[in-house]
Amino acid sequence: MKTFDELFAELQERARARPAGSSTVAALDAGVHAQGKKVLEEAGEVWIAAEHESDEQLAEEISQLLFRVQVIMLERGLSPQDVYRYL
């Protein structure tokens, strides 16, 4: 279990250390354009899950969307605080 902030700190560390086999490193290397498409894909899967799938499946899709959003944040150098100021 981890919070949004804890996941972000973990992804920052992956970006710094670049361990082999990291999904974060692969996503960062794919670039903003590719991650933008993943955000749209995961958002669509959240929508479908919200209408047709179980709570557990919906929660998993939302977690994947949050991961992709965090990768975009990392690519652009945004911190969670940059986002929270608009909440």
Ligand SMILES: N=c1c2ncn([C@@H]3O[C@H](COP(=O)(O)OP(=O)(O)OP(=O)(O)O)[C@@H](O)[C@H]3O)c2ncn1[C@@H]1O[C@H](COP(=O)(O)O)[C@@H](O)[C@H]1O
């Ligand atoms: N929460 C996630 C997470 N959500 C989604 N994904 C990635 O997204 C993939 C699932 O997306 P898709 O359904 O689109 O599957 P896919 O099309 O097969 O994926 P791709 O081929 O496009 O990568 C997974 O296989 C992961 O690569 C994630 N990868 C990592 N995390 C967490 O991020 C942290 C760092 O992970 P690593 O960088 O892998 O160490 C850890 O806490 C992980 O649990």
